[in-house]
Amino acid sequence: MAGRVPVLEVRGLVAHYGEREVLHGVSFEAEEGEILAVIGGSGCGKTMLLKHVIGLMRPASGSVKFWGKDIEMMDEGELSALQARFGVSFQSGGLFNSMTLYDNIALPLRERSGLSEEIIDTIVRAKLSLVGLGEALWRMPSELSGGMRKRAGFARALALDPEIVFFDEPSAGLDPITAAGLDELILRLRRTLGITVVVITHELESIKKVADRVLMLDQGNVAFLGLLEDALKSREARVKQFFSRVPDEAIAAR
Amino acid sequence: MAVDLEKREPWMIRVTGRLSGETGQELLSMVDTVAEAGRKEVEIEMSGVDSADSAGAAFLSRARERAAKSGVAVRVRGARGVASEFIHLFDASLLQSHIEAPRKAGLFESVGEWFFGALIEAKALFGLLVDSIYWTFIAPFERRGVRWGAVWDEMHQMGVRSIVIVYVVNILLGFTMALLAANQLGQVGMNFLVADLVAIGFTRELGALMTAIIMSARTGSAITAELATMTVQEEVDALKSMGLNTTQFLVTPKIIAMVICMPALTIIAMFAGIEAGFLLGVFQLGIAPATWIHRTIVGLQLNNILLGLGKSACYAVVIVVVGCHNGLRVSGGARGVGMATTRSVVMDVFFIIMVAALFAVIAG
Numbered sequence: 001m002a003g004r005v006p007v008l009e010v011r012g013l014v015a016h017y018g019e020r021e022v023l024h025g026v027s028f029e030a031e032e033g034e035i036l037a038v039i040g041g042s043g044c045g046k047t048m049l050l051k052h053v054i055g056l057m058r059p060a061s062g063s064v065k066f067w068g069k070d071i072e073m074m075d076e077g078e079l080s081a082l083q084a085r086f087g088v089s090f091q092s093g094g095l096f097n098s099m100t101l102y103d104n105i106a107l108p109l110r111e112r113s114g115l116s117e118e119i120i121d122t123i124v125r126a127k128l129s130l131v132g133l134g135e136a137l138w139r140m141p142s143e144l145s146g147g148m149r150k151r152a153g154f155a156r157a158l159a160l161d162p163e164i165v166f167f168d169e170p171s172a173g174l175d176p177i178t179a180a181g182l183d184e185l186i187l188r189l190r191r192t193l194g195i196t197v198v199v200i201t202h203e204l205e206s207i208k209k210v211a212d213r214v215l216m217l218d219q220g221n222v223a224f225l226g227l228l229e230d231a232l233k234s235r236e237a238r239v240k241q242f243f244s245r246v247p248d249e250a251i252a253a254r
Numbered sequence: 255m256a257v258d259l260e261k262r263e264p265w266m267i268r269v270t271g272r273l274s275g276e277t278g279q280e281l282l283s284m285v286d287t288v289a290e291a292g293r294k295e296v297e298i299e300m301s302g303v304d305s306a307d308s309a310g311a312a313f314l315s316r317a318r319e320r321a322a323k324s325g326v327a328v329r330v331r332g333a334r335g336v337a338s339e340f341i342h343l344f345d346a347s348l349l350q351s352h353i354e355a356p357r358k359a360g361l362f363e364s365v366g367e368w369f370f371g372a373l374i375e376a377k378a379l380f381g382l383l384v385d386s387i388y389w390t391f392i393a394p395f396e397r398r399g400v401r402w403g404a405v406w407d408e409m410h411q412m413g414v415r416s417i418v419i420v421y422v423v424n425i426l427l428g429f430t431m432a433l434l435a436a437n438q439l440g441q442v443g444m445n446f447l448v449a450d451l452v453a454i455g456f457t458r459e460l461g462a463l464m465t466a467i468i469m470s471a472r473t474g475s476a477i478t479a480e481l482a483t484m485t486v487q488e489e490v491d492a493l494k495s496m497g498l499n500t501t502q503f504l505v506t507p508k509i510i511a512m513v514i515c516m517p518a519l520t521i522i523a524m525f526a527g528i529e530a531g532f533l534l535g536v537f538q539l540g541i542a543p544a545t546w547i548h549r550t551i552v553g554l555q556l557n558n559i560l561l562g563l564g565k566s567a568c569y570a571v572v573i574v575v576v577g578c579h580n581g582l583r584v585s586g587g588a589r590g591v592g593m594a595t596t597r598s599v600v601m602d603v604f605f606i607i608m609v610a611a612l613f614a615v616i617a618g
Contacts, residue, residue, distance in 0.1 A: 097587030102355075115275060115309055122312035126344045138356050142586045161307045192339035 005068040007032050007164050007196045008053065013062035015045070015052050022048050024220045025062065030164070035190055035197045037211035037228075039242065044217045046200045047091065050168055053198075054088055055079055066164075084112055087157030087165045091172070093149035094156075095141040101128065101152055102137045108159045127155045131185065147178045154185070164196040165189070171203045183209045204243065208232075216242065257281050259288075264295040270302030273337055278313025285317040289324040296321065300341075301332030311340035375583075382501070382579050386571070389502045390509045404507035412473045412508075413515030417522060419472065420465050424456070424523040427464055428530025431455060436539055445539050449546045452531030453553030461524035462562045463610055465516060466569035470602035474577040477508060478598035481581025482591040490582065505578045512570035520566040524559070565613050572605045 006029040015023040022045045030036045038046050051057045053064055055071050064071050066082055074082065088094075095104050102124055109120045128134050131151040141149055150170065157165055167186070171179035183206050189195045201207060207214065207228070214231040216224040216239055224231055224239045231239060240246075257280040260266045267284050269277060281298070288296045298314075314330070321328045333341050359367060394400050435448045481504060484490050493500055528550060535541045580598040584590045 098589035113275075113309065115312075118316060119275075119278075119309060119312045122315050122344065123308045126308070126312065126315075130343060135353065137353055140586060142590075159308075193336060 004032070006030060007067060008198070009063075009065040009068070010053060011063045011065075013049070013052060013064065014060045015048055015057070016060050017048060021060075022220050023052070023217075026217070026220075026222055027062075028215045028222065028225050030196055030198055032196055033190060033194045034212045035186065035199065035210050036213050036215060037207045038198060038200045038215045038217065039202055039207055040217035040223070041202065041242070045220045046202075046217055047168060049217065050088075050166055050198075050200055054086065054166060055083065084160055085163050087160065087162035089150070089153040089157040089165070089167045089170065091168045092146075093141070093153035095149060095152055097141050100138050100140055101133065101144070104141070104152065105156050105159050108156065112160060123159070127158055128152070130158070131155045132181070147174045150174065151178075151182070154182070158189070161193075162195065164198065167197065167199045167201075169200060169202075171201065171206050176205075179203065179206060180209075186210050204245065257284060259284050264297055265291075265293050266297040266299055268299045268302065271304065273300070273303050273306035273310035273314065273340070275307070275309035275313070278310040278317075282313050282317045282320070285321050285326070285328070289321060289326050293326060295327045296329075298328060298330045299332055300330060300337060301334065303333060303337040304335075306337040306340040308340065308344070311344040314341060315344040378583065379575070379579050382505070382582075383571075383575050385501045386505050386509055386575055386578075389499065389506045390513075393502065393506075400510065401503070401507050405510045408507050408511035409515055412469070412511055413519060416469060416472055416515075416519060420468055420519045420523050421526045423468055424461065424464055424526035425530045427460060428452060428456070428527035429534055431460070431527070432531040432534040433538075436534070440539075445535075446541055446545055446549050448535055448539070449531060449541075449549035450553035453528055453550045454555075454558060456524045456527035456531075457554060457562050458558040459562070459610070459614075461527060462516075462520045462566040462569060463606070465519045465523045465566060466573065466606045467603060469512075469516065469519070469569075470573050470599055470606065473512070474573045474602045475595045475599050477574060477577030478581040478595045479591060481578055482584035482594045485582055485584050486587060486591060500582070505574065508574045508578070509571060512574050513567050516566040516570035517563040520563055524562065561613070561617055565610065568609050568613075569606050572609060573602055576601045576605060 008030040010029065011027050013023055013026045014021065026045075026049060028036070038049065040046055048057075052059050055064075058072070066086075069078075069082075071079060071082065095101075096107070099107070105124045105127055106120050109115060109123060113120070115123075125134065125137070128137060131154050133148060133151055133155065136144065136148060136152075141152070144152065154167070154170070157167075170182050170186070174182070186197055186199065187210055190197055197210075199206075199210065211228045213226060214224060214228050215222065216231070218238050224234060224236060232243060234240060234243075241248075256268075256270050257277050258268045260268060265288055267281060267288075269281060271277065285296065318328050318330075330341065432448050432452050435451045436445055439445055439447050439451075481490070484504075490500055490504075493503055532543075532546055532550070535546045536543050577598050580594040580601070584594040
């Protein structure tokens with residue numbers, strides 16, 4: 001679809017972690033309704049990239065645009081309005097430990113939607129049912145397993161009907177059944193609601209199942225950007241190594 | 255975007271445009287109208303709906319629920335695409351959770367819960383106290399190890415770093431007490447007795463008590479915060495899984511360090527109080543230094559000093575055991591850590607005053 005403005009467009013993003021430069025000019029875009037997998041080994045800058053894209057950290061240089069608008073140019077109010085249009089599910093859930101699951105999901109709705117408690121109640125129950133936590137409404141986060149916490153983080157990210165969702169390591173540390181369930185959920189969200197999804201992961205199974213396109217980072221540089229099929233066929237050493245799970249020593253020995 | 259009611263047979267509500275919070279609201283009130291009109295049946299025609307959101311779907315779900323309650327049969331027709339997905343997602347029969355919020359406990363239940371909670375807690379506290387006493391005062395003589403490196407660190411952190419605050423607070427308290435006493439005793443011309451009073455007061459009660467209260471705020475809270483964070487982050491479980499005894503590993507070094515440091519700090523506190531009394535007596539009340547020193551020496555009695563130091567050792571055990579108790583029992587993340595720390599300081603002050611009262615009764 002030529003000429004359409006991508007939902008998310010990142011150009012030449014350079015980021016520092018303290019003194020160290022961790023992203024050396026990363027560029028990519030996410031089109032409406034696609035699932036983009038951001039992949040790469042541990043410590044390659046995936047989570048840093050996410051934090052810059054969602055406006056928690058400011059880039060040293062480069063730009064991040066949502067629907068064609070640069071977040072650097074936005075004032076507080078515009079940024080806040082934009083942040084209501086995307087949902088973020090953090091690596092360890094990011095749930096508020098002092099609140100029940102119910103209140104965790106209800107919080108963004110109470111603060112931002114202006115709906116009545118009755119309707120918020122229905123939405124909270126529906127979103128928690130969607131991730132299979134309908135029974136756990138009144139539990140505290142500390143009473144949940146890691147996988148449940150992650151799913152609850154999902155539900156909260158979806159509370160305000162976002163148009164683009166960021167998932168940081170959705171299936172890391174989960175059993176294969178739950179992980180597969182989450183992959184299924186991501187696909188379903190895209191299929192039914194047309195949500196754009198950016199998923200940060202290093203789980204091969206999950207990438208192969210959900211991704212349309214792949215952005216591979218390697219030591220802060222873009223190692224690959226393109227369709228999943230092309231990534232699987234790529235002859236590029238780093239990409240091949242990742243998809244065939246070859247340890248680093250093997251490359252060094254050659 | 256609109257919601258219209260068509261009164262043909264059966265009545266039909268036609269939704270077009272976006273099924274959103276606003277249209278949903280209208281839809282809900284329209285279903286109420288249908289129910290009030292005494293109709294038994296209504297159709298909701300959605301073929302003109304091109305988009306939807308959660309709020310709209312939630313209103314629809316509520317509307318169906320209300321209609322069912324007032325005996326109106328609802329048929330939803332023609333929903334397509336995203337709208338039908340949302341409606342499906344919010345279908346009341348598919349929501350697994352009709353679980354109500356847990357009921358708030360009644361008066362008797364709360365009182366009972368509080369009472370049994372207190373009993374269980376008292377048991378845990380007593381258990382930890384016994385355990386600590388064993389691991390601190392008996393086990394080392396059975397050739398079980400003490401982590402002397404940790405004791406040394408704790409002594410520096412708890413003791414040496416508290417010297418200034420203990421000194422300053424007791425100087426100020428010494429002034430206050432001497433002034434207060436001078437105002438009263440001055441009326442009968444017995445100003446010089448202030449020296450006795452300050453000496454007895456600080457050696458027997460105040461030195462140890464003030465030090466304990468400062469230390470509960472400074473060290474007791476720190477102990478709780480440290481152990482609570484360790485518990486929350488599964489460090490305590492890691493220790494247990496290595497076969498290490500948590501009391502021996504975490505509590506004992508702190509008790510040994512505190513039992514050594516608290517009496518030492520109390521001596522500083524006693525000295526500070528008496529020094530403040532002296533300064534006030536000589537410079538403010540105009541009493542001869544020699545007289546004041548003489549009266550002070552009369553007031554200083556070995557058994558009072560020993561009583562004060564003995565009490566401070568007991569306070570030390572109280573502060574560490576209460577601090578560790580609250581730290582190890584923590585639950586529920588960041589907020590839990592904060593609550594445990596608050597509890598710990600409150601319990602410290604309570605138990606310290608209780609021990610002081612016990613000593614006062616026993617020592618007559």
